[in-house]
Amino acid sequence: MTITGAGTADWFDVKGTVPTPKNAKRLKDGTIGLITGLFLLVALLVLGIVVPLLSPFEVEISIDTPFLPPSGTYWFGTDGLGRDVFLRVFSAVYLDLGVALIGVLIPFCLGTIVGIGLAVSRSKTLNAVAGSIIDGINAFPLLVLAIALIALLGPGLQSVVVALSVTNWARYARLARTRALVVKQQGYIEATQTLGYSKPRTLFKHLVPNVSSETTAYALSDLILVILLIAGLSFLGLGAQPPTPEWGAMISDGRPNFQVAWWPVIFPGLALCWAGVSLSFIAEGLTRRERDVKS
Amino acid sequence: MSVNAMASESSDVLVEIRDLVIGIQRTRKDRLLIVESANFDIRRAEILGLVGESGSGKTMVCRSLIGTLKRRSASIFAGTIKFDGMDLAKLEERQWRSVRGSRIGYVPQSALTGANPVMTVGKQLGEAIRRNRKRKEKDVRRRVMELLELVHIRRPEVVYDQYPHQLSGGMRQRVMIAAAITQDPDIVVADEPTTGLDVTVQAEIMKLLKEIRSELKMSVILVSHDLALIDEVCDRLVVMHAGTCVEVGSVSAVARTPLHPYTIALNRSRIDISTPGAPLITIKGNPPAVGEWPAGCRFSDRCDFVQQDCTVGRNPVLVEVRPNHWSACLHAERLGGTSE
């Protein structure tokens, strides 16, 4: 056996130990995605404030001839009622994102609390009853259940939020419960018992953070879904009512005349994509970071 | 040792691993090296032990032998693995198919994840047998039974129709060994095959590996972090530390006169069953992490015998200090008398 060491020589002389270039690491740990996502989101939010403030036009009132194509005056053209599409698209930012945020936050909080509570509780009856309610709700597709509820409550954004809260919490509860049951078995939770930590300390410092990290990750991807859902419900006429500027409703308004004028449909659609893409960048970035914490 | 013996030994060499460099290509310019200098031979019908702490690169070396580095997004950057006129280091995935399984068998770390949970033992082994050539259904079944008996599974006709989860850990690992030897390979790679198994089961599995070596004349590579285990079952061993082979030699030679401070330290840190209570001499510090290897010898900052020239320049390469006993220590000659 002869050993030359030749193979190793050229590696070793050049590199010593291999440095990790910052950008490669960042791409891997999600920092770049996170920054891109945040930049896109902030840009959208800023436009949502600035455009309505600076625009010379009115959101809900006709200002010119209908279906004017995009031009120097009307950047995104005008819609069927002669309103400025540019202004309307960006006026809808806070409504669309805000309703979605509330529509996610309520079920997120409710579900996480219920899920952890069930995992911690020793009552078998409670777990059986709540478990079957959760499974029952989850058995239906979210959209179908939401439409049914809105049909009961009457159309409108408030109904959408209520419907989302009533249906979506079950998904979070199931996730939180499963996760909490796993975390509960971990040595660090058992150790809190032998160390004599108080129940609240164990719960809030050790159990909840390790459960909510999971539900938070889900909430972020859920937010994208809910934005689309709200737009979808509004498109069906169940959500935002005219003349409120809302992307789904705007697309619905413009749809019959799409052959003549594409701009009242395409621009709200693009805004919807913008919101979705920026959030998915953020979600992906955060998930990667979380993976880093765990592995 | 006579010249003749040397010559016959070298003709027994089955696999020749030289200057093997394995790592992960992270970006176009950035490579993270995991194994930087692997150098050893695998001889015909021997059990070769591969010892090292976690992160020493032993698993990566194994993967390079069965061509599954890609699955861990790692690849071979340099070096050769000569086996039967081929260089395994340069094999394409298409070519691997005729080597993996049929020439080099593999026993995974965990028998639970290694087996397909929804296929019976008989079906899985049968599939492995049929893989390369067409065979009659009856012949396949006979061969599976033969294999199950070979790995000492009692009542093979029952086990044939069972699913992996119905078997105990030891039985499952026996099935995995049977799967590894279905195609009569020249080499069986066993990566920590008894992790998580009980000592009594471990002893049985080791006995089985010995039988495979002596009766089927296959070479076995046994990866483990347990030096005691390696000492007991292996003929020769390779000690790895921080991506480098630091000592290669016969088990008896390495046990009697270890020629690398790391091996000496490992020996001292292990529990001596015959004199309980003697303090264990631990190795200073922690093993260097991948990508944070120090200059010079990678063991230098944990070494009790460190000299000035140990901490500069390249990582020392293996040198044949005594016949058939290699060490990568610059001062191996001086260590000669410091064993036990």
Place this chain on the structure above:
Amino acid sequence: MSDALIEVRDVSVTFGSGSRAVRAVRQVSLHIEKGEAVGIVGESGSGKSTLARVLAGLQRPNSGEVRFAGESIYQRGKAYRGENRRLVQMVFQDPYGSLNPRITALSAVSEAVRVHGVGSRKDAIAKSLELLGRMGISERDAGKKPRQLSGGQRQRVSVARALSAQPSVLLADEPTSAIDQSAQAQLLNLFRGLLDGGLSIALVSHDLGVIRYLTQRVYVMKDGEFVESGLTVEVFDNPQQEYTKQLIASIPGRELHKALS
């Protein structure tokens, strides 16, 4: 009654009920004296981990009694009341799950230190660093999260956390099974130092080498029962039961040791 620190009498633990019932621990009795290292050795499924959890106050036995310093620990409500809770601590098997992944080694230990009475944050941190230092965890490593530490380091952090309660008994469930040999030696040396300092240790393991190295007395457990017990040296040198003989014969490296000595 002897002055045993922990005394277990006829303890049984059954999981499930009816035809599916699994009797994990059957009518087991043992005692642990002050400053003594006791080993419980057995293979997977022998019930040794369940027994450790019973001792730690984490698993209420179906029958039998566990006494600590003369007082029954499983009374109404929770196990180990008052001061006694702090005096019996446990190190868990899996070094990956025994530390909260979201907090650093230092905060894990200093949290325990603060809960057990060291007042100010500054004092708690100093005390924690000292404990971690004794366990061979440098100040730099103390600021790391569990994922950045090796298996051996995590186990030593767990020990430091357990010691912050100033226990008189340390229960260790397979503390060395998932770590490298050199890390194992480090941990065992630390345990030896703690024994010299007067701590009692109950070591649960399938590794006879570890048991032999550390303990004075040993209980051999199989299928929920003790098949043999006695002084470790005697049990190892002159095993009475077939099962014990088989276990000892399976220890790797013995042939070599014999050859060398």
